[in-house]
Amino acid sequence: MRRDFDLSLYFIVGPSHVAGDPVALVQAAVQGGVSLIQLRDKTSGTRQMVDSARRLLTVLNGTGVKLFINDRVDVALACGAYGVHLGASDMTPEDARRIAGDGLAIGVTVKTVDEVRRIDPAIVDYASIGGVFDTKSKQNDSAPLGLSGLREMVSALDALAPEMPRCAIAGIDLEKAGSVAACGLDGVCTISAIALAPNAEDAARAIRQTVDANKRGRESAFA
């Protein structure tokens, strides 16, 4: 298992979300408290994607913030990313593990309780529960889970693998981040709440503070 990563504030970047070079944005976001980065690129060629990932790794060097690559096991391995993120239409986690061995952490999207129950905790390193709310960053075909649906998914995950790191995604902004994290998560994932903010560093700092005050494992801090 490769689980030396921090889901507290997971920020996704890519050409569909950020106009131009994401390096300055990523630096500001990390300065503000982003703990994990994902490169999500549905449009570039493979070589361009590997180059972009390598640039992000250079920026992240020495920060402790790890890089995941969306969809592409080959790109993640080629650039030396920490992990890969896989959804229902991507390579299965089992196939990704066969290819990558222990060389990649594997994160998955889960949208239903059945999908949660099908996770193999010996293969998967984190679960991302989505889509919690409406999002403008991607077309989501399923209805939003809302907080009650999110809680059901977290309960299913707790029954399967209580130690499994978990975050949630879709429409999570500063206003919602605290109540989302308080559903029993290790963190939240966002695009627009940071990428479209007037000041990415300030936005990341504010979201990180509210996540840290509400996320799983914080209960004992107030006991």
Ligand SMILES: Cc1ncc(COP(=O)(O)OP(=O)(O)O)c(N)n1
């Ligand atoms: C952290 C995180 N959670 C969910 C997703 C969505 O992945 P997927 O369902 O494969 O959809 P695409 O992002 O590939 O369109 C994600 N990328 N990251």
Ligand SMILES: Cc1nc(C(=O)O)sc1CCOP(=O)(O)O
């Ligand atoms: C990449 C992605 N996956 C989702 C899912 O529900 O699976 S929602 C999403 C985009 C999230 O962007 P924002 O924070 O701007 O809503």
Ligand SMILES: [Mg+2]
């Ligand atoms: Mg995918």
